[in-house]
Amino acid sequence: ILNVEQSPQSLHVQEGDSTNFTCSFPSSNFYALHWYRWETAKSPEALFVMTLNGDEKKKGRISATLNTKEGYSYLYIKGSQPEDSATYLCALFYGNNRLAFGKGNQVVVIP
């Protein structure tokens, strides 16, 4: 069982400010790291699938980095908007197509 830790658990961000949060893991024994955005009353939706150490992904104002040697991934939101309010889940893809999730980073963007 892979232990995935996400911090902070929740954060409030003023609209227009940038923010970031962390996913940490003790082992590099996985195939890929996934980030999902989960809005209330909707399905979790994939943001990024990261497979290599040093991998960086970007989608609009959101970007992510992966450092498997140090055991962490960062997710950045630049210029937060109210529609960014969601829970962001980090998950390690390992074994036979299974995901080990953290508890999530709950983000509230204050207009």
Added chain:
Amino acid sequence: ETGVTQSPTHLIKTRGQQVTLRCSSQSGHNTVSWYQQALGQGPQFIFQYYREEENGRGNFPPRFSGLQFPNYSSELNVNALELDDSALYLCASSIDRNTEAFFGQGTRLTVV
């Protein structure tokens, strides 16, 4: 829209009863996984089905069982429900390990 649908969205059962949750995956996705999210926790892997056979199981007792059908639908069955089974149950389909999983909206199960 992920193309994965789950039913029902909510249900309430009594302790000791049995429940069946359903999931319709995206066409072409041979793998379906089920997750349980208890309050305050991240989703926990229950089991996975690949081409209609169980292909991995998490730390859940045998009273959690499943089926996958040729039409990309699947079921999660839970027997002898316990209060701690109250949770959100998610199904997710995928193609392979290098692509994302597509989740349904989940079924909220309450056991009283």
